[in-house]
Amino acid sequence: MTRLGFIGIGLMGRPMVTRLLAAGFPVTVWNRSPDKCAPLASLGAAVAGSIGELVAASDVVMSCVSDTAVVEQIVFGSGGVAASGSPGKLLVDFSSIAPAATRDFAARLAQQCGMGWVDAPVSGGVGGAEAGTLVVMAGGDEASIERIRPLLAPLAQRVTRMGQVGAGQVSKVCNQLIVAANSLLIAEAVAIASRSGVDASLLAPALAGGFADSKPFQILSPRMAAHCHEPVQWKVATLLKDLDNARAVAAEAGLNVPLAELAAEWMRGFADLGNAQRDLSCVIELYQPR
Amino acid sequence: MTRLGFIGIGLMGRPMVTRLLAAGFPVTVWNRSPDKCAPLASLGAAVAGSIGELVAASDVVMSCVSDTAVVEQIVFGSGGVAASGSPGKLLVDFSSIAPAATRDFAARLAQQCGMGWVDAPVSGGVGGAEAGTLVVMAGGDEASIERIRPLLAPLAQRVTRMGQVGAGQVSKVCNQLIVAANSLLIAEAVAIASRSGVDASLLAPALAGGFADSKPFQILSPRMAAHCHEPVQWKVATLLKDLDNARAVAAEAGLNVPLAELAAEWMRGFADLGNAQRDLSCVIELYQPR
Numbered sequence: 280m281t282r283l284g285f286i287g288i289g290l291m292g293r294p295m296v297t298r299l300l301a302a303g304f305p306v307t308v309w310n311r312s313p314d315k316c317a318p319l320a321s322l323g324a325a326v327a328g329s330i331g332e333l334v335a336a337s338d339v340v341m342s343c344v345s346d347t348a349v350v351e352q353i354v355f356g357s358g359g360v361a362a363s364g365s366p367g368k369l370l371v372d373f374s375s376i377a378p379a380a381t382r383d384f385a386a387r388l389a390q391q392c393g394m395g396w397v398d399a400p401v402s403g404g405v406g407g408a409e410a411g412t413l414v415v416m417a418g419g420d421e422a423s424i425e426r427i428r429p430l431l432a433p434l435a436q437r438v439t440r441m442g443q444v445g446a447g448q449v450s451k452v453c454n455q456l457i458v459a460a461n462s463l464l465i466a467e468a469v470a471i472a473s474r475s476g477v478d479a480s481l482l483a484p485a486l487a488g489g490f491a492d493s494k495p496f497q498i499l500s501p502r503m504a505a506h507c508h509e510p511v512q513w514k515v516a517t518l519l520k521d522l523d524n525a526r527a528v529a530a531e532a533g534l535n536v537p538l539a540e541l542a543a544e545w546m547r548g549f550a551d552l553g554n555a556q557r558d559l560s561c562v563i564e565l566y567q568p569r
Numbered sequence: 570m571t572r573l574g575f576i577g578i579g580l581m582g583r584p585m586v587t588r589l590l591a592a593g594f595p596v597t598v599w600n601r602s603p604d605k606c607a608p609l610a611s612l613g614a615a616v617a618g619s620i621g622e623l624v625a626a627s628d629v630v631m632s633c634v635s636d637t638a639v640v641e642q643i644v645f646g647s648g649g650v651a652a653s654g655s656p657g658k659l660l661v662d663f664s665s666i667a668p669a670a671t672r673d674f675a676a677r678l679a680q681q682c683g684m685g686w687v688d689a690p691v692s693g694g695v696g697g698a699e700a701g702t703l704v705v706m707a708g709g710d711e712a713s714i715e716r717i718r719p720l721l722a723p724l725a726q727r728v729t730r731m732g733q734v735g736a737g738q739v740s741k742v743c744n745q746l747i748v749a750a751n752s753l754l755i756a757e758a759v760a761i762a763s764r765s766g767v768d769a770s771l772l773a774p775a776l777a778g779g780f781a782d783s784k785p786f787q788i789l790s791p792r793m794a795a796h797c798h799e800p801v802q803w804k805v806a807t808l809l810k811d812l813d814n815a816r817a818v819a820a821e822a823g824l825n826v827p828l829a830e831l832a833a834e835w836m837r838g839f840a841d842l843g844n845a846q847r848d849l850s851c852v853i854e855l856y857q858p859r
Contacts (some may be wrong), residue, residue, distance in 0.1 A: 439774070491751075
């Protein structure tokens with residue numbers, strides 16, 4: 280059976296490893312704060328003392344960390360994956376990071392130690408990780424993605440190969456562009472309704488299943504209508520980062536994306552007013568009568 | 570049994586009347602081009618020679634016509650509803666028209682003949698009308714909307730009272746704002762994907778059920794990826810009109826809606842290049858590399 284390593288035992292990593300262990304895979308784990316590994320050790324995971332030890336014990340190394348800088352650190356930092364990897368091993372990165380950095384990292388890792396790379400950002404959140412119903416947008420060569428399909432079966436309802444390395448990250452960026460900018464469209468619609476004699480809390484049930492409907496519409500529009508923004512589900516700062524990623528990828532491709540640009544401008548102005556850590560539904564506050 | 574009148578036997582009106590007849594309601598119909606009434610006469614509808622004759626034969630008069638000007642004509646034009654209506658009768662307007670005009674028409678009709686008004690724009694298209702699964706966003710007093718619920722049962726899966734007269738039209742405008750502007754977000758995402766090494770035809774299946782997903786995403790993104798814009802499903806001109814309606818309602822409420830404004834500007838520029846009658850998916854052509 281394929282020996283798995285997993286770097287990054289956070290909100291997503293913990294349920295993912297739990298499901299891999301339940302499926303019978305041998306899993307070695309490592310985390311910057313080692314105490315996060317203890318609950319998984321009690322479920323049967325081996326806890327590595329270093330990334331090098333983890334790579335040595337694994338055929339496929341998975342990672343799920345917070346951003347591009349952390350991926351660079353675990354792969355190319357002192358004692359990182361690149362220092363101990365070897366040809367035939369494969370890195371599967373579930374993190375959502377910049378596509379251009381992903382392509383660069385994959386090329387450098389191959390050059391330094393011959394190890395392969397699949398970018399595999401996910402959609403579905405912690406609930407999807409716990410239920411094994413994540414959606415994976417994968418980038419890499421066909422053989423590598425076929426190799427990891429059985430390993431992802433306990434985690435995901437669907438794994439789609441979007442193209443070569445980086446194509447998974449590009450797809451995630453496209454997903455997030457729509458989510459982030461659509462949240463402002465939803466706010467514009469809720470603001471219009473509220474100020475024009477409509478009970479805006481009824482928009483979600485009234486329009487359910489129609490062409491304006493989406494999961495964010497069902498979640499955000501009632502919160503916007505009620506000015507109820509707790510608990511935080513999506514942070515404004517996260518969606519702003521997503522819009523900036525989309526703008527960067529568009530610029531690399533020589534494309535103008537005016538709605539994403541304007542959405543980023545408004546989201547940044549709102550975040551800079553002290554709202555960066557608040558829930559996305561707060562953007563309704565941008566829409567006040569003149 | 571409530572005697573129904575139906576003005577406007579078009580793509581929507583014909584299946585709606587067909588279902589009302591099948592449900593056992595007596596229905597009198599009138600259409601500007603009378604030949605459209607013949608198929609319904611063979612199903613049992615009475616064909617009125619004039620709007621006045623229709624109103625005299627009906628307790629509730631329904632209308633489903635193309636725009637604000639046509640509603641004004643059938644209600645306040647020579648021999649229109651206002652000339653023959655009387656207290657206790659009710660006009661139910663399924664058309665999608667301007668909210669401010671709706672409020673004005675309702676007030677004038679009440680003043681001129683004492684007849685009530687419910688605005689009841691629908692979502693779901695011809696397919697929804699044929700299947701009786703339309704969604705109705707209704708505006709009017711509670712008693713009037715309770716009165717028409719049994720009459721709408723053969724037509725709609727859901728009738729939601731959104732507020733007083735005009736609130737149904739406002740809700741439809743909000744729905745269309747999201748549909749129209751989101752189509753540009755989808756185009757930006759498809760353009761980024763296509764130019765960044767992703768097979769954009771895979772976005773719809775890969776992201777299905779996720780937070781970026783919507784019915785328009787499933788319909789538009791594959792057409793955009795394949796540059797396949799026939800047959801026309803939604804006209805660019807229609808969505809541009811919807812965005813202009815949303816801008817007008819926002820302006821009446823003293824609201825800035827910058828994303829809707831920018832979406833309208835881009836949609837208008839595109840329509841003015843000879844694309845007004847083309848399918849909405851053509852907006853992908855706005856996104857060409859610099």
